[in-house]
Amino acid sequence: MKLYDGGRAPNPRRLRIFLAEKGIEVPLVPIDMGAMEHKSARITALNPLQRLPILELDDGTILTESVAISRYFEEMHPEPPLFGVGALGKAMVEMWNRRVELYLMAAITAAFRHTHPAMIEWEVPQVPAWGEANRPKALQYMKIMDDQLGRNEFIAGSRFSIADITLLVATDFLKPAKLQIPEELEHLRRWHVAVSGRPSAKA
C-alpha cells in the first residue's frame, strides 16, 4: 500500500490528519504540486481527474478522493470512530462534513483559486468575479459554524469527527485566501485553537 501525497494542499492534509488520528502509518510517495506534478502522465494514469491524494493498494487497486480513502480506513480500522456512531450519529457527521466542505471550504477555495496570481495555471480559466463573489459566502458560512460550535464542543456534536478535520483544513486555508475568522465568532475561534492543538494537526 502507498499513498501519493500532495504536501500542503488541503485535501492531502485532510487525509494525513485522519490517518494521524487513527494512528495508521502508510508509506507516502511525495508529489510536487508546486511543480504541477499532479498533472503528469504518471499521476493522470492513476487518477484522470489529476487530483491528490491517491491510495494504491497492494493489488494495484486505486482509490481517490480524501473522504473515500478515509472511509476505507474507517471500515478497516473502526477505532476511534471518525465518521460517527449509530445511524443518526453517522448521518450527522455526514451532514456537517458536507456543510463544511460543500459550502465553507468550497467558498474559501474559490476565493483563493480565482483571485490569487499564483493559481493562474491551476484554475483555468481564472474568473476573478467568481472569486470575489465567494468572500461574503465564506463569512456567511463561518457564522453558521460558529452558531453550531456555540452549542457543541465539536462541529458534528460532542465527539471529534472527520467534519472537524475538514473544518480545520478549511479555516487554515483562510489565510492564503486573504480571509480570517472574524473576531466576534468566538465559538469558532475557541474551537480552532483547541483542534489546532491536537497532535494530528501537524500532519
Add this chain to the structure above:
Amino acid sequence: MKLYDGGRAPNPRRLRIFLAEKGIEVPLVPIDMGAMEHKSARITALNPLQRLPILELDDGTILTESVAISRYFEEMHPEPPLFGVGALGKAMVEMWNRRVELYLMAAITAAFRHTHPAMIEWEVPQVPAWGEANRPKALQYMKIMDDQLGRNEFIAGSRFSIADITLLVATDFLKPAKLQIPEELEHLRRWHVAVSGRPSAKA
C-alpha cells in the same frame, strides 16, 4: 417523521429516488422552490443554509443534505445496499459519488445557475463567465464517466448504488443547462437509458 421536499430540483429528487429504490415511504411536505419558499423564515429555521431536502424526525431532530439523509436510511434499512458492500466497496461508491457530484454535477449546476435568466434570484451574484467556464468541464467529466461505464455496468462497479442516482440526476440536469451527452459517449448513453428505465427514476 416528515420530509420537506423540493419537487423537481436535483437534490430533493436524489433522495426521492433513493427512497424509491429502498421501498421506503416518508410523508412529504411540499415546498414550492419556484416561489422561493425554501428561503422563507419557516425553512430557514429548519436549515440555515436554506436548502432542501430536510428530514424532521419524530423527536424534532433535523437532518439536511440529501446524501446524509440517505445514509441515515441506509443504516436503518440496509437492504438493498446503496452505499456499497465491504470496506473497498463502500470506499468505491463514495469515490464515484463524489466524482459525479463534486465535478460533473457541480459543473452542470454552475453552467445552469450562472447563465440561465430564471436563476437570477437564486444565484446572487450570477457570474456568467463562471457559468461558461463550466461547460467544457462538464464535457471533460462526462468522458471520464463514459470510460468507467465502458468497463462496468454501473458507475461504481457491478452494482447499482447511490452514485448512479447522483449521475442520473446530474445527466437529467444537462437539459436546463443547455448541454447534452455527446453522441460518441455511447457507454454513458447506454447507462442513461438503462437507469432511466428503473421505476425509481420517476420519483
